[in-house]
Amino acid sequence: MAVDLIDVRRALESDAIVPCFQPIVELRTGRLAGFEILARWQHPDLGLILPENFISLAEEHGLIGSLTHQIMRKAFMSAPLLPEPLVLAFNFSPIQLHYRSLPFQIREAAKDSGFPLQRVMVEITESALVNNLEPARMIAIELKEMGCRLALDDFGTGYSSLRHLQALPFSQLKIDRSFIESMTGKRESRKIVAAVVGLGHSLGMITVAEGVETEEQANMLLWLGATWGRAGSTGALCRPSGYPICSQPHRGHCPTKCRRSRTRSVFPAWRRCRSSAWRNCRQSTMERRWAYVFLTATFAT
Numbered sequence: 001m002a003v004d005l006i007d008v009r010r011a012l013e014s015d016a017i018v019p020c021f022q023p024i025v026e027l028r029t030g031r032l033a034g035f036e037i038l039a040r041w042q043h044p045d046l047g048l049i050l051p052e053n054f055i056s057l058a059e060e061h062g063l064i065g066s067l068t069h070q071i072m073r074k075a076f077m078s079a080p081l082l083p084e085p086l087v088l089a090f091n092f093s094p095i096q097l098h099y100r101s102l103p104f105q106i107r108e109a110a111k112d113s114g115f116p117l118q119r120v121m122v123e124i125t126e127s128a129l130v131n132n133l134e135p136a137r138m139i140a141i142e143l144k145e146m147g148c149r150l151a152l153d154d155f156g157t158g159y160s161s162l163r164h165l166q167a168l169p170f171s172q173l174k175i176d177r178s179f180i181e182s183m184t185g186k187r188e189s190r191k192i193v194a195a196v197v198g199l200g201h202s203l204g205m206i207t208v209a210e211g212v213e214t215e216e217q218a219n220m221l222l223w224l225g226a227t228w229g230r231a232g233s234t235g236a237l238c239r240p241s242g243y244p245i246c247s248q249p250h251r252g253h254c255p256t257k258c259r260r261s262r263t264r265s266v267f268p269a270w271r272r273c274r275s276s277a278w279r280n281c282r283q284s285t286m287e288r289r290w291a292y293v294f295l296t297a298t299f300a301t
Contacts, residue, residue, distance in 0.1 A: 004057075005057055007043070019074050020038045020040045022038055023230070023231055024208065025228065027227065035089065036089040036230055055067075064096060065099070068093070069105060071090075072105075072109040075090075077113050090122060091125070097124065097128050097129075100139065102139055102143075103142045117146050117148050121151055123152075124136065124150065125153045126152065129168075133163075133164070136168065151170060151172035154174065154176045155173055171205060172207070172208055173200040173203075173205045175193055175226070177211025180209050183217065197224050211231075213231070
């Protein structure tokens with residue numbers, strides 16, 4: 001899809017690039033653990049534009065900082081809709097790990113909306129650490145001291161190094177989607193996933209499987225001991241503006257009359273709910289379990 005620098009600048013000026021929320025669930029319980037924040041651009045002529053079509057332009061021309069700030073600010077504005085346990089995960093460009101101002105940028109964006117940094121997950125890809133380990137380590141330590149959690153993204157692809165796990169204070173290890181996609185059909189992929197899960201457990205890390213598309217994959221990951229799973233391309237992406245949160249576990253019935261608008265996801269515990277009175281779904285504070293926050297699968301601005 002052809003977009004140019006002028007289009008990207010206009011999108012930033014008009015606030016057209018928005019965060020979408022990809023759910024992350026606990027595989028054992030089916031409860032929602034948080035969301036990974038993904039950038040999406042609804043172009044007036046070209047329609048929905050995915051990040052791979054504009055992120056590189058933003059990086060090349062020094063716009064990635066502004067783009068990231070917009071995404072974080074809008075995502076943190078959802079704080080009143082998100083119950084306390086849920087985390088928001090952000091994947092930063094490798095270029096941004098050269099910016100010593102990155103921790104300040106995250107802190108200020110969260111501060112403006114009152115979102116606690118303890119619920120912010122900063123995802124760092126392995127490729128960002130190649131030839132950049134010491135600067136990245138300094139930034140990672142500062143982020144950790146601020147209260148942010150750190151995740152090593154795309155582990156097992158390209159530049160896997162145990163040195164990275166030793167040098168930086170990671171609390172999560174993410175298993176690349178390429179292994180998840182093939183694990184049900186390839187024994188070698190299953191062994192790799194099992195090895196990464198075992199490594200994560202031995203280091204006291206949460207292991208997150210990316211790109212979980214089917215219940216078979218979810219069940220296999222649960223059997224292997226993975227902690228969390230993130231939906232793949234078929235999982236619903238949602239935007240929070242004006243939509244409710246339902247607090248029931250949703251293994252049974254929703255107490256509001258929303259069953260007609262509810263659909264199954266790849267994980268049995270996930271449902272979408274469009275009830276206009278989500279507060280009626282609340283159990284007592286002590287009893288309620290947040291199984292999901294599926295707001296709506298829409299990209300309308």
